[in-house]
Amino acid sequence: MASRGVLIGRFQPPHKGHVEVFKQILREVDELIVGIGGAQESHTLENPFTAGERMLMITRALAEAGVNLSRVHIIPIPDVNNNAIWVSHVISLSPPFSVVYSGNPLVKRLFKEAGFKTKTPPPFKRKEYWGTNIRDRMINGRRWENLVPKSVVEVMREINAVERMKDLSKTDYLLR
Numbered sequence: 001m002a003s004r005g006v007l008i009g010r011f012q013p014p015h016k017g018h019v020e021v022f023k024q025i026l027r028e029v030d031e032l033i034v035g036i037g038g039a040q041e042s043h044t045l046e047n048p049f050t051a052g053e054r055m056l057m058i059t060r061a062l063a064e065a066g067v068n069l070s071r072v073h074i075i076p077i078p079d080v081n082n083n084a085i086w087v088s089h090v091i092s093l094s095p096p097f098s099v100v101y102s103g104n105p106l107v108k109r110l111f112k113e114a115g116f117k118t119k120t121p122p123p124f125k126r127k128e129y130w131g132t133n134i135r136d137r138m139i140n141g142r143r144w145e146n147l148v149p150k151s152v153v154e155v156m157r158e159i160n161a162v163e164r165m166k167d168l169s170k171t172d173y174l175l176r
């Protein structure tokens with residue numbers, strides 16, 4: 001039976017740190033499940049990209065990294081307004097898995113309580129490869145392209161991501 005590990009994240013956006021984690025997990029298990037958390041979210045400063053856009057970015061980034069995509073499953077996971085039932089919600093949406101990879105304390109806590117083995121991936125340049133840092137740079141016209149895979153930059157261009165984020169950061173003129 002194939003061993004499967006899951007990594008759930010917001011991936012707003014997926015960056016080079018995430019890709020290193022994907023590769024690390026695939027060295028340890030047969031198949032990787034990438035859960036796109038907060039799948040219902042988009043078009044906000046914290047969560048600018050839709051689940052479909054994030055899925056496209058992750059698929060392209062994995063292909064760019066030379067990962068065999070038949071070993072990867074990507075699933076959207078909308079949030080639920082009750083942490084105590086989130087793990088069963090994830091299980092109901094995902095292929096079966098035995099290991100949960102996460103650096104997020106809440107995610108680890110919830111899966112541990114449900115009896116899952118959890119592992120913390122090693123940090124890869126956490127201060128640079130960090131969603132908030134990348135989103136801030138995009139809005140403020142600073143260099144961000146070196147922090148995400150080239151294929152992610154291409155998807156960002158296709159969806160006019162920088163323009164979207166700059167628009168999201170504006171204040172309604174009536175409120176100024």
Ligand code: NAD
Binds near residue numbers: 039080107
């Ligand atoms: P994230 O995109 O910030 O990170 C995803 C994973 O990658 C995390 O485990 C993080 O530790 C790891 N990571 C990120 N950068 C890294 C780097 N440079 N080096 C090594 N590892 C790195 O996402 P997140 O905040 O962990 O996402 C958790 C998701 O779970 C959210 O979407 C949240 O909505 C969801 N969630 C939902 C509920 C609920 O619905 N009740 C409860 C808990 C969690």
